[in-house]
Amino acid sequence: xxxxxxxxxxxxxxxxxxxxxxxxxxxxxxxxxxxxxxxxxxxxxxxxxxxxxxxxxxxxxxxxxxxxxxxxxxxxxxxxxxxxxxxxxxxxxxxxxxxxxxxxxxxxxxxxxxxxxxxxxxxxxxxxxxxxxxxxxxxxxxxxxxxxxxxxxxxxxxxxxxxxxxxxxxxxxxxxxxxxxxxxxxxxxxxxxxxxxxxxxxxxxxxxxxxxxxxxxxxxxxxxxxxxxxxxxxxxxxxxxxxxxxxxxxxxxxxxxxxxxxxxxxxxxxxxxxxxxxxxxxxxxxxxxxxxxxxxxxxxxxxxxxxxxxxxxxxxxxxxxxxxxxxxxxxxxxxxxxxxxxxxxxxxxxxxxxxxxxxxxxxxxxxxxxxxxxxxxxxxxxxxxxxxxxxxxxxxxxxxxxxxxxxxxxxxxxxxxxxxxxxxxxxxxxxxxxxxxxxxxxxxxxxxxxxxxxxxxxxxxxxxxxxxxxxxxxxxxxxxxxxxxxxxxxxxxxxxxxxxxxx
Amino acid sequence: xxxxxxxxxxxxxxxxxxxxxxxxxxxxxxxxxxxxxxxxxxxxxxxxxxxxxxxxxxxxxxxxxxxxxxxxxxxxxxxxxxxxxxxxxxxxxxxxxxxxxxxxxxxxxxxxxxxxxxxxxxxxxxxxxxxxxxxxxxxxxxxxxx
Numbered sequence: 175x176x177x178x179x180x181x182x183x184x185x186x187x188x189x190x191x192x193x194x195x196x197x198x199x200x201x202x203x204x205x206x207x208x209x210x211x212x213x214x215x216x217x218x219x220x221x222x223x224x225x226x227x228x229x230x231x232x233x234x235x236x237x238x239x240x241x242x243x244x245x246x247x248x249x250x251x252x253x254x255x256x257x258x259x260x261x262x263x264x265x266x267x268x269x270x271x272x273x274x275x276x277x278x279x280x281x282x283x284x285x286x287x288x289x290x291x292x293x294x295x296x297x298x299x300x301x302x303x304x305x306x307x308x309x310x311x312x313x314x315x316x317x318x319x320x321x322x323x324x325x326x327x328x329x330x331x332x333x334x335x336x337x338x339x340x341x342x343x344x345x346x347x348x349x350x351x352x353x354x355x356x357x358x359x360x361x362x363x364x365x366x367x368x369x370x371x372x373x374x375x376x377x378x379x380x381x382x383x384x385x386x387x388x389x390x391x392x393x394x395x396x397x398x399x400x401x402x403x404x405x406x407x408x409x410x411x412x413x414x415x416x417x418x419x420x421x422x423x424x425x426x427x428x429x430x431x432x433x434x435x436x437x438x439x440x441x442x443x444x445x446x447x448x449x450x451x452x453x454x455x456x457x458x459x460x461x462x463x464x465x466x467x468x469x470x471x472x473x474x475x476x477x478x479x480x481x482x483x484x485x486x487x488x489x490x491x492x493x494x495x496x497x498x499x500x501x502x503x504x505x506x507x508x509x510x511x512x513x514x515x516x517x518x519x520x521x522x523x524x525x526x527x528x529x530x531x532x533x534x535x536x537x538x539x540x541x542x543x544x545x546x547x548x549x550x551x552x553x554x555x556x557x558x559x560x561x562x563x564x565x566x567x568x569x570x571x572x573x574x575x576x577x578x579x580x581x582x583x584x585x586x587x588x589x590x591x592x593x594x595x596x597x598x599x600x601x602x603x604x605x606x607x608x609x610x611x612x613x614x615x616x617x618x619x620x621x622x623x624x625x626x627x628x629x630x631x632x633x634x635x636x637x638x639x640x641x642x643x644x645x646x647x648x649x650x651x652x653x654x655x656x657x658x659x660x661x662x663x664x665x666x667x668x669x670x671x672x673x674x675x676x677x
Numbered sequence: 678x679x680x681x682x683x684x685x686x687x688x689x690x691x692x693x694x695x696x697x698x699x700x701x702x703x704x705x706x707x708x709x710x711x712x713x714x715x716x717x718x719x720x721x722x723x724x725x726x727x728x729x730x731x732x733x734x735x736x737x738x739x740x741x742x743x744x745x746x747x748x749x750x751x752x753x754x755x756x757x758x759x760x761x762x763x764x765x766x767x768x769x770x771x772x773x774x775x776x777x778x779x780x781x782x783x784x785x786x787x788x789x790x791x792x793x794x795x796x797x798x799x800x801x802x803x804x805x806x807x808x809x810x811x812x813x814x815x816x817x818x819x820x821x822x823x
Contacts, residue, residue: 229813342734346727350689352720353696360713365703367717368696390759397755398748565789566797569782572759573775576766577805581815586767593759604742605682623716630710 178308185532188233189540197230198537201238202544205245210253210261210560211567214392216246217503221388222571224381224511225578232515232530237537239511243504244541247447247484248292248549252556255284264447264483267455271468271475278471282414282553287421287473288480289549291429295481296542298433299440299488303495304535307524310496314521319628320639322520324649326622329499331653333506334611335660339667343607351612354378355619362627373587380510380616381582382592387609388503389575390596393568395603402564407557415550425477428458436482440489442501447483454482488538495523495531498621503610510617519621681742683732690728693721754786770820776802 189195201223208219219242227235250265255272268288275284317325334348335341357368358377369375417425432454439450458478459468468475491508493499498519500506512519517527524531549556563570579592602609633639640646700721703714744752758778765774776798783794809815 226808226813229815340731342727342730346689346724346731349720349723349727352716353693353724356717356720363704363707363713365713367703367713368699394752394755397751398745400748400751566779566783566787568755569779569787570797570801572755572782573762573779573801573805576759576762577771577775577809577817580766580771580817581809581813584816586763589763589766593756593763597756601685604744605685606742619716623711626716627710633709635706635709 178304181308181528181532182304182536184529185534185536186540188529188533189237189536194234194237194537195540197234197238198241198541199544201241202245202248202541202548205242205247206249206252206545206549206556207245207559207563208242209246209249210556211249211564212253212259212261214567214571215262215504216243217384217507218388218392218571219243219246220504220507220511221381221384222574222578224384224507224514225574225581227511227514228581232517232527233533233537235515236511236530236534237541239508240534240538241541241544243508244296244484244487244538245545247296247487248289248545249556250483251288251292251480252285252553253560255281255288256557262447264451264479264486266448267451267479268476270455271470271472274469274471275473275476280414280471282410283417283421283473284471284476285410285553286415286550287417287425288476289415289546290417290422291425291432291477291480292484292549293542293546294429295433295436295484296487296545297539298430298481299437299485300535300539300542301488302437302485303488303491303538307492307495307535310492311521311524314497315525317521317645318643319625319632320643320646321649323622323625323629324640324646324653325497325499325520326618326625328649328653328656329493329497330611330615330618330622331656331660332499333501333614335656339606339664341661341664344611347602347607347609347612348615351615352619354383354612355380355616356623362624371587373585377620378591378616379582379588380613381514382579382588383595383616384507384510384613385575385579386592386595387599387602387613388507389571389578390593391599391603391609393571393575394596394600397568407554410553412551415553421473425473428461428474428478429481431457431461432478432481433485435478436485437489439482440486440501441492447486450482450486451479454478484542491535491538494519497521498523500614503613506610506614506617509614513617680735683735686728686732686735690725690732693724693728697721697725751786755782758782758786768821770822771817772802772806773820775805 204223205219208214220239223238223242227238246262250261251268251272252261254260254265254268255276258269258273260266260269272284272288275281330348334344357374359366359375366375435454435457436450439453455475455478458474459465462468462474490501490505493501494505494509498509500509509519517523517530575592576589579589580586582588599609629639640650700714700717704712705715706712758781762774762778779798779801780794783789783797784791810817
């Protein structure tokens with residue numbers, strides 16, 4: 175306990191420099207605006223900001239990215255409340271009671287209560303992360319190569335089998351990601367794989383794939399659908415954002431319930447903020463004495479999902495930090511960023527790069543605090559920025575992606591490659607092929623191959639090593655269970671869709 | 678009927694098929710462990726199989742993903758202009774290309790006024806220069822000819 179608090183304090187000290195604080199603040203602001211813009215989610219926000227971290231120290235780079243990540247979670251609610259247009263998927267639920275409050279002339283109150291709920295949820299998730307992550311990390315620290323391999327495989331299977339609406343589509347994206355991730359020189363054997371140009375010898379950088387799929391791909395999708403926001407000038411008084419003690423008491427328990435649900439759902443792979451918000455809303459409606467108020471501007475219906483959404487961030491970081499298992503596209507990008515900064519994701523992360531991890535957790539807490547203040551006091555600034563950026567969003571993102579891909583290693587080949595992946599990303603979105611499994615397998619391909627090789631060397635070529643070691647066997651059973659659950663749940667979902675009367 | 682979706686799957690399967698001989702030519706195993714060709718062969722094989730399964734599942738479907746009619750020219754213009762931007766970044770200079778690109782897209786494709794297009798282009802160009810060149814010290818030319 176004392177050791178955890180000591181490490182956390184060290185993390186805070188790392189961030190208490192003017193540079194790091196500015197970086198966290200910048201990330202939070204950018205994240206809020208990106209989150210509020212329909213069509214751009216946390217993954218796109220992270221993809222756009224990765225190039226800025228290339229020359230930064232790892233603690234500052236991660237601080238910027240967690241600021242963006244948390245900011246996106248805060249931002250989605252702004253347009254949901256003001257114009258009934260959710261900035262991202264989890265904010266769909268925010269529309270249900272946030273927009274009616276706006277129509278009743280209580281928009282300032284809705285923005286204020288949702289900001290406070292987001293803060294409480296975020297803080298709850300971070301506290302659970304702080305105390306749970308070291309415990310889990312200490313349990314899994316003795317894992318060997320076979321366990322690592324099975325863990326990574328479990329992560330891949332869960333995201334592949336639970337993402338999207340078709341198992342085959344998700345599997346196709348996973349194997350495609352592997353093929354992309356295996357391009358380049360195999361440094362163990364010295365053989366080259368699919369190196370059709372010399373630039374491919376070092377492999378395809380995951381940043382190029384992410385920027386293409388989430389940056390260019392999303393923009394092309396927006397260009398097709400021409401999403402335009404009709405945001406007016408906000409004319410709320412600052413006092414309207416601050417709820418009274420009575421109002422806070424009314425939403426206190428819903429906030430805590432939402433935080434708990436969000437954290438638990440966040441920990442589960444491939445669940446994430448969207449499921450957390452829907453579940454929190456449904457739970458709150460069941461707990462309410464007057465459920466008929468929901469959908470007509472009930473503050474509890476706004477507070478609980480907002481808390482759940484932000485709590486899911488801390489929850490999602492627990493399996494990522496302790497086991498190297500990301501549960502979503504956003505955390506898969508964070509996993510790639512860990513690798514980019516020379517860290518080794520997995521059970522040893524907290525031992526080998528503990529200082530950086532604690533600095534990142536502290537940055538998350540600081541960003542959460544900055545976001546509360548800015549979302550209570552700077553709403554007019556955010557709205558005006560969104561109005562300004564939204565008009566020319568597509569062209570600005572395209573230009574930023576091109577310069578960002580060049581900044582990766584000053585090569586124009588990467589920029590062309592990014593454009594290719596952008597077009598590919600657009601097509602996958604069109605055909606409803608999930609992108610999360612592809613990104614994850616691009617990031618994990620080389621580690622997975624490496625652990626597979628090491629495991630077989632340990633057993634002198636016997637594949638039974640994965641079934642004879644107890645932990646590895648347990649993870650294998652979990653993988654089989656995930657397979658069964660993934661296939662059965664999708665079949666049930668299809669039947670329900672085909673026959674809604676029976677459902 | 679060849680729909681966009683089926684064409685996509687066929688292209689994926691064909692590309693995987695074209696890459697397969699190289700994967701098969703690589704050693705599948707090394708001493709006590711797998712060789713460099715093991716995973717690529719499996720993954721490419723799985724890609725082909727997954728594409729064929731999706732094609733088979735789609736055989737009865739009569740729907741197709743469609744690009745909204747009036748969006749096609751906009752999409753094509755965006756893709757071509759971005760390709761031209763990358764070409765120009767390499768041969769003309771990064772900042773100048775970005776400024777011209779943003780101006781052209783806002784003025785010609787988005788049909789906004791020349792003044793607002795110029796303002797956005799100049800502000801963005803300056804911002805990119807300050808962030809990437811001055812702050813992050815990424816080597817980038819304003820214009821290759823000066």
